[in-house]
Amino acid sequence: MTTINDIAKMANVSRTTVSRVLNNNGYVSEEVRKRIIQIVEETGYIPSLSAKSLRTKKSGVIGVIIPRIDTETASRVVSGINEVVAKENFQILLTDTELDKQKEIEYIRLLQSRHVDGIILLATNINDHLISTIQDVELPFISLGQDLPGVTSILYDDYHAAVDMINMLVSKGHERIAFIGVSEEDPSVGVLRKKGYLDALAKYGYAVKDSWLETGDFSIESGYEAMKKIIKNSDKELPTAVFVVTDRMAIGAMEYLREQGFRIPEDVAVVGIGASTMSQYVTPSLTTVDYFNKEAGQKAAQLLLEQLKQKKEKEKFVQTYRLIKRDSV
Amino acid sequence: MTTINDIAKMANVSRTTVSRVLNNNGYVSEEVRKRIIQIVEETGYIPSLSAKSLRTKKSGVIGVIIPRIDTETASRVVSGINEVVAKENFQILLTDTELDKQKEIEYIRLLQSRHVDGIILLATNINDHLISTIQDVELPFISLGQDLPGVTSILYDDYHAAVDMINMLVSKGHERIAFIGVSEEDPSVGVLRKKGYLDALAKYGYAVKDSWLETGDFSIESGYEAMKKIIKNSDKELPTAVFVVTDRMAIGAMEYLREQGFRIPEDVAVVGIGASTMSQYVTPSLTTVDYFNKEAGQKAAQLLLEQLKQKKEKEKFVQTYRLIKRDSV
DNA sequence: CTGAAAGCGCTTACAG
DNA sequence: CTGAAAGCGCTTACAG
Numbered sequence: 309m310t311t312i313n314d315i316a317k318m319a320n321v322s323r324t325t326v327s328r329v330l331n332n333n334g335y336v337s338e339e340v341r342k343r344i345i346q347i348v349e350e351t352g353y354i355p356s357l358s359a360k361s362l363r364t365k366k367s368g369v370i371g372v373i374i375p376r377i378d379t380e381t382a383s384r385v386v387s388g389i390n391e392v393v394a395k396e397n398f399q400i401l402l403t404d405t406e407l408d409k410q411k412e413i414e415y416i417r418l419l420q421s422r423h424v425d426g427i428i429l430l431a432t433n434i435n436d437h438l439i440s441t442i443q444d445v446e447l448p449f450i451s452l453g454q455d456l457p458g459v460t461s462i463l464y465d466d467y468h469a470a471v472d473m474i475n476m477l478v479s480k481g482h483e484r485i486a487f488i489g490v491s492e493e494d495p496s497v498g499v500l501r502k503k504g505y506l507d508a509l510a511k512y513g514y515a516v517k518d519s520w521l522e523t524g525d526f527s528i529e530s531g532y533e534a535m536k537k538i539i540k541n542s543d544k545e546l547p548t549a550v551f552v553v554t555d556r557m558a559i560g561a562m563e564y565l566r567e568q569g570f571r572i573p574e575d576v577a578v579v580g581i582g583a584s585t586m587s588q589y590v591t592p593s594l595t596t597v598d599y600f601n602k603e604a605g606q607k608a609a610q611l612l613l614e615q616l617k618q619k620k621e622k623e624k625f626v627q628t629y630r631l632i633k634r635d636s637v
Numbered sequence: 638m639t640t641i642n643d644i645a646k647m648a649n650v651s652r653t654t655v656s657r658v659l660n661n662n663g664y665v666s667e668e669v670r671k672r673i674i675q676i677v678e679e680t681g682y683i684p685s686l687s688a689k690s691l692r693t694k695k696s697g698v699i700g701v702i703i704p705r706i707d708t709e710t711a712s713r714v715v716s717g718i719n720e721v722v723a724k725e726n727f728q729i730l731l732t733d734t735e736l737d738k739q740k741e742i743e744y745i746r747l748l749q750s751r752h753v754d755g756i757i758l759l760a761t762n763i764n765d766h767l768i769s770t771i772q773d774v775e776l777p778f779i780s781l782g783q784d785l786p787g788v789t790s791i792l793y794d795d796y797h798a799a800v801d802m803i804n805m806l807v808s809k810g811h812e813r814i815a816f817i818g819v820s821e822e823d824p825s826v827g828v829l830r831k832k833g834y835l836d837a838l839a840k841y842g843y844a845v846k847d848s849w850l851e852t853g854d855f856s857i858e859s860g861y862e863a864m865k866k867i868i869k870n871s872d873k874e875l876p877t878a879v880f881v882v883t884d885r886m887a888i889g890a891m892e893y894l895r896e897q898g899f900r901i902p903e904d905v906a907v908v909g910i911g912a913s914t915m916s917q918y919v920t921p922s923l924t925t926v927d928y929f930n931k932e933a934g935q936k937a938a939q940l941l942l943e944q945l946k947q948k949k950e951k952e953k954f955v956q957t958y959r960l961i962k963r964d965s966v
Numbered sequence: 967c968t969g970a971a972a973g974c975g976c977t978t979a980c981a982g
Numbered sequence: 983c984t985g986a987a988a989g990c991g992c993t994t995a996c997a998g
Contacts, residue, residue, distance in 0.1 A: 378715075689993075
């Protein structure tokens with residue numbers, strides 16, 4: 309492999325000088341510069357960024373930890389992150405926990421050993437081990453989607469999005485509203501969205517039957533199963549609407565309702581969260597909340613880049629959202 | 638930052654010995670090993686993989702180049718790659734060309750300078766500059782989805798998938814079949830799928846009207862627009878079916894047809910390729926081809942890992958596929 | 967079983 | 983304007 313030393317020899321200069329023209333800093337005579345550049349091109353020399361990074365303590369790599377890459381939410385976020393960092397010539401080192409909590413912690417350590425310049429974490433839960441691991445990280449660190457104590461976090465407004473959704477359903481005359489959520493290990497999706505739902509209904513004084521509350525695991529199938537349970541267990545007190553905390557599970561719920569001959573929205577209205585592409589093209593089109601995932605990713609990347617330039621206070625940013633009314637209500 | 642030297646001092650041994658216990662090779666007395674391990678844990682020492690990589694010439698990182706991360710195809714492939722490489726403790730360095738051909742070449746060079754151990758490319762086109770750039774790469778290199786000369790390639794069976802689809806439509810009685818493709822700069826999606834369509838129809842002796850041929854740019858909207866043009870320009874010779882080379886464009890085409898009051902499939906049948914999640918949940922559900930993208934990603938990763946262990950001949954692998962018949966036909 | 971030394975490919979004060 | 987030297991944090995023959 310060609311190294312800076314080879315180039316130096318071929319150009320009859322020191323590697324110091326080669327380094328100067330490569331990085332475009334320091335004085336180099338025009339003549340020498342040209343000679344070196346020509347040799348670099350002829351040889352197809354590619355500098356070793358590992359060596360550079362060892363020396364400069366900067367890698368130009370951002371570590372990203374996501375729960376699953378093959379979901380629309382995650383891929384939008386990653387796309388947003390990439391757009392921003394690529395402009396500054398950073399790349400993404402991608403790690404996928406496959407929903408394994410333990411791996412979130414492992415990957416935080418791994419990314420440090422790989423000398424990334426900063427880390428963006430899309431967490432799915434909060435626990436003490438995770439938090440203490442993050443405290444020890446000396447790199448810029450951004451949490452996206454979960455409010456991690458002591459960490460700069462970009463948050464979706466889960467609580468208010470849920471409240472708005474319930475308000476909208478109530479304004480349409482619904483009083484019996486069921487709920488399909490996820491595990492409460494997930495503070496944002498599992499706890500906050502549920503709290504918004506419960507609080508909003510409580511405000512109106514509408515009761516929530518136990519049989520109307522089910523949880524899934526983010527998959528379409530689990531939405532289908534949850535809906536089935538709700539219908540089976542509700543006897544004559546069927547809900548007239550169901551609030552599902554993700555679009556995918558909402559699609560599953562719709563699927564079950566359709567199979568059973570319920571009309572949507574006449575018999576049961578269905579709403580989700582996420583503004584997936586699918587939500588727009590299913591029939592009836594799904595009422596949902598757009599969280600602007602890509603923009604959230606961009607924001608996370610921008611914050612990280614800023615922190616790279618100067619240490620900043622830890623802050624919390626709440627993203628805006630938009631309720632999209634469609635035909636499922 | 639703690640380094641191997643710090644650990645060595647604290648343990649009263651040489652850094653050679655520390656390296657030995659860290660990498661678990663060479664003889665170290667049990668007593669010394671324990672002492673070192675304890676100190677490593679106490680200090681939370683994280684070895685520098687950049688330094689290690691500079692020395693060993695191996696980074697444990699696989700470079701992946703994709704045209705867009707926020708598409709289902711790409712994210713499935715990346716997920717498949719990740720599953721396989723993560724098991725061997727490799728990570729993915731992700732680069733997204735955003736459909737910019739020039740960036741494919743830039744990123745190949747960049748990944749080399751970052752000393753990745755191998756590269757997987759999802760190309761969208763083939764050109765001389767790209768090919769010559771790849772020839773110069775001395776790392777294991779896999780192309781996924783395009784047949785690059787002289788490069789180990791994993792291919793979808795675009796030609797036969799298209800032929801099968803047309804055969805199926807013909808068997809349902811269709812003789813007037815329109816086509817929505819993409820730019821022929823893309824040999825796999827643009828050329829092969831179109832060739833399959835044309836050849837199959839020619840075999841039956843069915844004519845193809847010019848007004849039945851349109852192209853899009855992979856987006857849902859472009860499918861909508863292409864369908865619109867076909868309908869507008871076909872006057873009284875409307876097709877009874879349309880073969881769209883991607884699911885997303887097919888969804889757009891369905892959208893337009895529905896808006897115009899065409900019944901699917903009674904007035905016009907629609908088929909796609911890709912087996913997107915959406916294809917299953919739109920109404921009517923879309924007949925499509927499953928390319929098993931995730932498995933293709935896994936296969937690519939396995940091949941790369943094998944090549945890492947031993948140089949291999951360049952080979953071509955054609956993936957299997959499955960036609961999924963649904964209600965849009 | 968253990969250590970001293972060389973070296974991976976760079977950058978950066980420092981000196982001239 | 984240019985170069986010699988030191989050093990980033992590791993691993994690996996080699997010697998003992």
